[in-house]
Amino acid sequence: MAVDTMTPVQAKARAIVPAKRESQFGLMWRRFRQHRLALVSLWVVAAFYLVAVLAEFLAPTDPSAYSARYTYAPPQGIQLIATEPDGSWSFQLHVNGYKTEIDPVALRRTFVIDPEERIPVQFFVPSKPYLLAGFIPMSVKLMGVTEPRAPFYVLGADRLGRDLLSRLIHGTRISLSIGLAGVTLSLFFGIIIGGFAGFYGGWFDTAVMRVVEFIRSMPTIPLWLGLAAAMPKDWSALQTYFAITLILSLIGWTELARVVRGRFLSLRTEDFVTAAQLDGASDWRIITRHMVPSFMSHIIAAATLAIPGMILAETALSFLGLGLQAPIVSWGTLLQDAQNIRTLATAPWLLTPGICVVVIILSMNFFGDGLRDAADPHGR
Amino acid sequence: MSTLLTVENLSKTYVLGGGWFGPARELAALTDINLTVEAGETLAIVGESGCGKTTLGRCIIQAQKVSKGTVTYHPKAGGDVELTSLNKRQIKPWRQDIRMIFQDPMSSLNPNMRVFDIVAEPLRIHKICKGRELEERVISTLEKVGIPAEAVGRYPHAFSGGQRQRIGIARALVLDPKLVIADEAVSALDVSIQAQVLNLLEDLKAEFGLTYIFISHDLGVVNYIADRVVVMYLGHVVENAPTEMLFERPRHPYTELLLEALPIADPLRRKGRKTEVRGEIPYLGNRPVGCPFHTRCKYAQDRCRTEKPALRPINGTAQEAACHFAETLDLKGAYEDAPAKEFA
Numbered sequence: 001m002a003v004d005t006m007t008p009v010q011a012k013a014r015a016i017v018p019a020k021r022e023s024q025f026g027l028m029w030r031r032f033r034q035h036r037l038a039l040v041s042l043w044v045v046a047a048f049y050l051v052a053v054l055a056e057f058l059a060p061t062d063p064s065a066y067s068a069r070y071t072y073a074p075p076q077g078i079q080l081i082a083t084e085p086d087g088s089w090s091f092q093l094h095v096n097g098y099k100t101e102i103d104p105v106a107l108r109r110t111f112v113i114d115p116e117e118r119i120p121v122q123f124f125v126p127s128k129p130y131l132l133a134g135f136i137p138m139s140v141k142l143m144g145v146t147e148p149r150a151p152f153y154v155l156g157a158d159r160l161g162r163d164l165l166s167r168l169i170h171g172t173r174i175s176l177s178i179g180l181a182g183v184t185l186s187l188f189f190g191i192i193i194g195g196f197a198g199f200y201g202g203w204f205d206t207a208v209m210r211v212v213e214f215i216r217s218m219p220t221i222p223l224w225l226g227l228a229a230a231m232p233k234d235w236s237a238l239q240t241y242f243a244i245t246l247i248l249s250l251i252g253w254t255e256l257a258r259v260v261r262g263r264f265l266s267l268r269t270e271d272f273v274t275a276a277q278l279d280g281a282s283d284w285r286i287i288t289r290h291m292v293p294s295f296m297s298h299i300i301a302a303a304t305l306a307i308p309g310m311i312l313a314e315t316a317l318s319f320l321g322l323g324l325q326a327p328i329v330s331w332g333t334l335l336q337d338a339q340n341i342r343t344l345a346t347a348p349w350l351l352t353p354g355i356c357v358v359v360i361i362l363s364m365n366f367f368g369d370g371l372r373d374a375a376d377p378h379g380r
Numbered sequence: 381m382s383t384l385l386t387v388e389n390l391s392k393t394y395v396l397g398g399g400w401f402g403p404a405r406e407l408a409a410l411t412d413i414n415l416t417v418e419a420g421e422t423l424a425i426v427g428e429s430g431c432g433k434t435t436l437g438r439c440i441i442q443a444q445k446v447s448k449g450t451v452t453y454h455p456k457a458g459g460d461v462e463l464t465s466l467n468k469r470q471i472k473p474w475r476q477d478i479r480m481i482f483q484d485p486m487s488s489l490n491p492n493m494r495v496f497d498i499v500a501e502p503l504r505i506h507k508i509c510k511g512r513e514l515e516e517r518v519i520s521t522l523e524k525v526g527i528p529a530e531a532v533g534r535y536p537h538a539f540s541g542g543q544r545q546r547i548g549i550a551r552a553l554v555l556d557p558k559l560v561i562a563d564e565a566v567s568a569l570d571v572s573i574q575a576q577v578l579n580l581l582e583d584l585k586a587e588f589g590l591t592y593i594f595i596s597h598d599l600g601v602v603n604y605i606a607d608r609v610v611v612m613y614l615g616h617v618v619e620n621a622p623t624e625m626l627f628e629r630p631r632h633p634y635t636e637l638l639l640e641a642l643p644i645a646d647p648l649r650r651k652g653r654k655t656e657v658r659g660e661i662p663y664l665g666n667r668p669v670g671c672p673f674h675t676r677c678k679y680a681q682d683r684c685r686t687e688k689p690a691l692r693p694i695n696g697t698a699q700e701a702a703c704h705f706a707e708t709l710d711l712k713g714a715y716e717d718a719p720a721k722e723f724a
Contacts, residue, residue, distance in 0.1 A: 270487055271482045271483075271484055271487045271488035272487060272488055272489055272490040272491075274443055274482070274488075275480070275482065275488055275489075275490075275548075275551065276490075276501070277443065278441060278443060278475060278479070278480050279475065279501055279502040279505050279506075280471075280472040280475040280476075280502075280505050280506060281501070281505050285505070289501075290490055290493075293492040293493075294490070294491065294492050
């Protein structure tokens with residue numbers, strides 16, 4: 001044996017924390033990274049949630065600031081290069097102003113981009129003070145125009161001359177957070193109810209599963225419509241928001257409860273769980289220390305796959321006018337403005353929220369699929 | 381030798397079906413089991429798959445509720461503890477004394493816990509020690525079973541089957557138990573590893589003064605390790621005898637059948653031997669009347685089909701069998717095959 005200056009215990013204690021050890025999450029991440037599409041989707045999802053968090057900072061204007069002069073103003077498009085009449089050019093970030101023309105046939109006022117008028121656009125422009133994410137006082141916006149009355153409609157304006165980009169950014173916050181809140185609530189009920197059913201089994205399990213089947217056999221849209229219609233009209237925006245979340249998770253918990261129950265059932269008979277029982281561990285310790293860690297990754301994947309459904313459901317409800325109501329900006333309420341053909345013909349940019357919905361739903365699904373594959377060591 | 385554990389009239393009945401529709405059926409996995417475990421011995425429980433040996437082990441350790449009967453533990457300090465009448469909280473202190481080693485080393489270790497935490501878990505649950513003392517105790521136990529201290533930070537998937545079984549043994553021994561129930565502890569291992577683990581179990585038994593209940597279907601292993609053998613058939617104990625007596629002269633036809641099926645490595649000695657195994661093990665829910673073994677027994681008489689034999693000592697020896705004709709039948713032991721010398 002080599003001469004060792006440490007006591008044997010110290011040497012052993014040092015060995016307890018080896019240089020490299022790979023947890024299940026480490027393995028999962030390694031498998032996840034091989035899934036290109038899922039990895040890209042992860043970044044897309046992350047970007048969307050970043051937008052949701054930083055909404056006030058990113059939105060150029062107040063989402064409810066209206067302007068009668070610029071109703072249905074088309075998207076401006078940000079220009080990089082300013083060309084002078086004499087042919088010389090320089091870099092200057094700017095947008096062009098609008099000219100109004102009267103359509104001689106329809107006698108309708110239309111906006112035309114005026115290349116002559118340049119409105120400089122700057123980063124980090126000072127603004128009215130606001131609270132970022134509701135608690136960080138700030139008075140600067142990422143991007144904006146310095147001239148106070150100048151129009152700045154990167155994605156165009158709506159019926160009341162409100163900036164669609166700003167509204168979209170604020171709508172992202174509502175729509176994405178309702179998905180998260182709904183899934184969190186569903187997960188809470190799902191884990192508790194499904195966990196009880198799976199761990200203790202017996203009549204409770206039977207009863208819960210029958211209830212789950214009953215709820216899942218109901219057509220969801222009429223159910224949501226009925227519940228949403230039952231909401232009092234005089235509720236505040238916040239109350240409506242939470243009520244909608246609750247309604248959505250009323251269905252959502254069933255799927256997660258099933259997943260959790262199935263996991264508990266299969267783990268309950270595993271020898272290492274029996275071993276923990278024979279160690280004298282309490283039920284709580286067995287559940288939290290021995291069972292939940294072995295299927296946490298599956299739960300995360302299942303939850304991720306449940307978020308897009310929530311977002312879609314909220315959008316659908318709001319689109320039908322039964323979800324969130326007007327002063328609240330969500331993708332659903334934004335799409336409500338794009339309900340008739342005439343507005344679509346004159347202002348197709350109002351469909352942009354729809355593109356956002358498609359992108360986030362696809363990304364979430366790819367991300368969730370990747371997570372699920374990575375969480376399942378026996379897959380492929 | 382003092383008695384460490386007594387099992388009296390233990391029965392275990394499973395209720396099948398009995399949902400909302402259809403009647404419930406009962407399935408008797410164990411019927412009226414009586415046995416004692418002496419301190420310091422290795423008691424083997426053998427039998428075919430489905431004979432109830434694992435269920436018996438689980439009932440003894442209270443991993444399953446018994447339907448009838450008692451399991452009584454006699455601690456050294458005195459005072460009998462009827463394990464079957466205790467609730468979860470009351471039984472917890474006795475879980476330190478009676479421990480279990482599992483069959484499948486792949487599923488008996490939590491894949492999300494490091495080896496150190498797996499072995500430390502019982503100490504933490506029973507709040508026996510912590511900090512430096514806990515580390516020392518875990519590591520010294522692991523070293524005793526042959527897991528080096530450097531490896532304790534790894535997860536179970538980094539170990540081979542034999543090493544995992546050693547970890548499982550360390551988990552059982554870290555609480556300094558008195559009785560260890562090894563449920564098919566070496567069945568899932570390669571033969572060479574089996575021998576290593578069996579030797580390890582022998583060494584540990586001597587070092588810690590352990591008592592083993594060794595559940596196995598492998599008579600070769602049982603012959604090697606056990607002091608006494610309990611043979612089970614269809615949820616009944618059919619024979620209970622010191623290992624040598626049982627292998628020398630079985631007193632129950634079922635034991636003879638099991639011994640006949642023992643593989644013999646020498647092809648010359650194997651010659652001419654014909655193992656006669658008749659019939660299938662009957663379905664537990666449809667158990668034969670009379671002696672449970674009569675459907676497969678080549679010595680069966682009319683009496684066997686109607687009257688159930690009780691387990692009784694044979695000729696006043698330590699050998700017990702549940703057969704009406706135990707004294708008169710001339711049953712072959714494991715060593716009675718034709719001597720090989722005439723072919724030499």
